[in-house]
Amino acid sequence: MTENKGEIKKMMIILSKGTLENVYAAFVLANGARMEGIEAEMFFTFFGLESIHKKKLTHLHVATVGNPAMHIPTLLGGLPGVEALATTMMKKEMEKIDMPDVAEFLDILSASGVRMWACKLAMDMFHYKKEDLYEGVEDVITVGDFYKQSAGEGTHMLFI
Amino acid sequence: MEKVIAGKTVAVNEEGYLTDFKQWDKSIADELAAEAEISLSPRHWEVLNYLQTEFKNEVPLSIRKIGKSGVVDIKEFYQLFPKAPLKTATKIAGIPKPASCI
Numbered sequence: 497m498t499e500n501k502g503e504i505k506k507m508m509i510i511l512s513k514g515t516l517e518n519v520y521a522a523f524v525l526a527n528g529a530r531m532e533g534i535e536a537e538m539f540f541t542f543f544g545l546e547s548i549h550k551k552k553l554t555h556l557h558v559a560t561v562g563n564p565a566m567h568i569p570t571l572l573g574g575l576p577g578v579e580a581l582a583t584t585m586m587k588k589e590m591e592k593i594d595m596p597d598v599a600e601f602l603d604i605l606s607a608s609g610v611r612m613w614a615c616k617l618a619m620d621m622f623h624y625k626k627e628d629l630y631e632g633v634e635d636v637i638t639v640g641d642f643y644k645q646s647a648g649e650g651t652h653m654l655f656i
Numbered sequence: 657m658e659k660v661i662a663g664k665t666v667a668v669n670e671e672g673y674l675t676d677f678k679q680w681d682k683s684i685a686d687e688l689a690a691e692a693e694i695s696l697s698p699r700h701w702e703v704l705n706y707l708q709t710e711f712k713n714e715v716p717l718s719i720r721k722i723g724k725s726g727v728v729d730i731k732e733f734y735q736l737f738p739k740a741p742l743k744t745a746t747k748i749a750g751i752p753k754p755a756s757c758i
Binding site for chain 1: 723729739741756757758
């Protein structure tokens with residue numbers, strides 16, 4: 497730490513959630529790291545796999561239930577269509593601020609040199625195959641492999 | 657702040673970005689590129705010219721825009737300006753550092 501003055505060299509970002517707001521948070525952090533010249537790798541586990549599953553990644557939603565910051569009463573948030581409506585509104589706002597959709601964002605991350613890994617345990621649990629995943633995902637690996645990937649000075653790890 | 661680049665005294669901010677584009681010229685770009693360990697090729701210049709045009713048109717720059725520019729794709733942009741390409745390229749181009757998160 498003292499030798500490199502705490503400089504961040506590599507960000508290891510674990511995405512375990514499939515709600516749009518969490519997926520974007522992870523993507524922005526990974527892309528932002530690359531923009532600063534910091535290496536970035538992502539490990540997709542549990543519901544985070546939805547964001548790299550070819551058939552599912554275009555259908556992610558924001559969470560309207562159990563999310564007090566949405567300021568939608570929990571009962572209303574659970575009504576049919578509310579989540580879809582909130583998602584549409586959010587996507588419109590995101591486009592306004594030049595935020596790409598999930599598919600385009602994955603392409604940006606991939607082109608920017610973000611390395612992507614899928615969690616073996618979660619893949620087995622959801623019965624997903626490597627072919628189901630976005631092409632930029634390098635491999636399906638174990639948590640141990642991911643820790644090995646993280647070796648080196650100035651690596652920081654983030655769980656979302 | 658002032659800094660002498662390529663024998664000329666120019667105004668820069670604390671991060672070394674030129675604060676007055678009118679003071680920029682190609683020899684300054686070459687020296688700023690050398691500081692970033694980049695030797696400017698015609699391909700670099702195409703990108704720098706594009707960035708300067710966008711700046712003059714007051715278009716905010718982002719990695720996404722670069723990718724859609726038709727001038728360079730994101731992968732090549734990272735190859736041309738390794739490590740923080742948008743920050744490095746704008747500095748060499750003599751324009752402000754983009755405030756974009758994407």
